[in-house]
Amino acid sequence: MKTLPMAHVYQMLEPGPVALLVTARDGKANVMTMSWHMMVEFEPPRIACIVSGADHSFTALRETGECVIAVPPASMAERVVEIGNCSGRDVDKFARFHLETKPAKLVAAPLLADCIANIECRVIDDSLVERFNLFVLEAVHSWINPALRAAPTLHHRGWGEFALDGEIIRLKSRMR
Amino acid sequence: MKTLPMAHVYQMLEPGPVALLVTARDGKANVMTMSWHMMVEFEPPRIACIVSGADHSFTALRETGECVIAVPPASMAERVVEIGNCSGRDVDKFARFHLETKPAKLVAAPLLADCIANIECRVIDDSLVERFNLFVLEAVHSWINPALRAAPTLHHRGWGEFALDGEIIRLKSRMR
Numbered sequence: 001m002k003t004l005p006m007a008h009v010y011q012m013l014e015p016g017p018v019a020l021l022v023t024a025r026d027g028k029a030n031v032m033t034m035s036w037h038m039m040v041e042f043e044p045p046r047i048a049c050i051v052s053g054a055d056h057s058f059t060a061l062r063e064t065g066e067c068v069i070a071v072p073p074a075s076m077a078e079r080v081v082e083i084g085n086c087s088g089r090d091v092d093k094f095a096r097f098h099l100e101t102k103p104a105k106l107v108a109a110p111l112l113a114d115c116i117a118n119i120e121c122r123v124i125d126d127s128l129v130e131r132f133n134l135f136v137l138e139a140v141h142s143w144i145n146p147a148l149r150a151a152p153t154l155h156h157r158g159w160g161e162f163a164l165d166g167e168i169i170r171l172k173s174r175m176r
Numbered sequence: 177m178k179t180l181p182m183a184h185v186y187q188m189l190e191p192g193p194v195a196l197l198v199t200a201r202d203g204k205a206n207v208m209t210m211s212w213h214m215m216v217e218f219e220p221p222r223i224a225c226i227v228s229g230a231d232h233s234f235t236a237l238r239e240t241g242e243c244v245i246a247v248p249p250a251s252m253a254e255r256v257v258e259i260g261n262c263s264g265r266d267v268d269k270f271a272r273f274h275l276e277t278k279p280a281k282l283v284a285a286p287l288l289a290d291c292i293a294n295i296e297c298r299v300i301d302d303s304l305v306e307r308f309n310l311f312v313l314e315a316v317h318s319w320i321n322p323a324l325r326a327a328p329t330l331h332h333r334g335w336g337e338f339a340l341d342g343e344i345i346r347l348k349s350r351m352r
Contacts, residue, residue: 017192040212125307127303128303159349163328163342166341170336174261176334
């Protein structure tokens with residue numbers, strides 16, 4: 001994995017790919033599937049996400065204020081769904097789904113070696129957690145897997161239906 | 177356009193398509209391109225989005241507390257980029273880009289007839305507007321264009337590069 005410049009982080013999340021949220025608490029890591037996230041700021045990259053209070057990851061995120069957001073390639077689709085179908089309360093998802101991890105640089109949660117990008121984050125605002133389960137995160141370091149850079153990602157359309165990235169088009173935009 | 181059931185609204189936005197945000201203020205409508213949005217709740221459908229204070233739409237959204245989020249098909253890609261390349265301060269984007277509108281049911285902002293879905297929204301939380309330009313909206317009515325339901329959408333990857341929805345896959349998910 002190579003460092004992904006902070007200025008490029010939004011290009012990983014703005015297209016709305018299904019992501020994996022990795023946390024660690026009391027030395028035990030966990031991972032969940034997440035589709036409710038958006039960019040908030042380019043630099044420093046800030047990201048908002050919704051993590052339900054019913055998710056096992058909620059407590060870890062709330063208590064540690066740290067996580068990794070990983071963007072899986074479409075080739076991981078079956079594992080992405082299986083990760084979402086079970087809870088870290090009951091199983092070690094890393095062992096069950098053969099998820100290779102690497103230590104992060106600045107947070108306790110591990111990186112996922114098979115993902116396109118890994119974004120190390122810290123919670124910077126929890127004022128809407130109580131009302132909406134909405135966390136605002138700031139990226140503190142991020143990683144790109146060059147071999148997977150062009151891999152298609154998954155876009156969830158409900159009930160296990162996903163659109164994969166297809167044709168790429170380029171238009172003259174003045175917008176970043 | 178047919179009514180889209182509230183329970184299906186998230187399926188339009190969760191996949192992360194580029195959207196159009198339509199507002200109206202003092203009888204004058206405006207539209208901007210938006211990629212920073214996420215689902216917050218299934219039902220009632222709640223949506224968070226970032227609208228920069230530099231955007232002309234910001235004042236209309238702030239003052240009226242109402243908008244329409246429209247999901248354009250990929251066939252509108254050039255107009256979607258052009259809409260983002262100019263400001264409603266300077267031009268009537270509906271006239272310039274030949275955008276056909278229809279009256280909404282519950283908000284003053286109009287619907288975009290050529291879009292896949294139109295979601296009428298009201299602002300329900302503005303507590304993070306000052307810090308992050310983050311609005312939380314609640315859908316009050318929504319519309320689907322049945323003829324465009326299967327149309328691919330656009331996923332922005334930065335600087336005018338878009339991935340179009342490609343292959344559709346279906347996996348056994350216990351998650352909605």
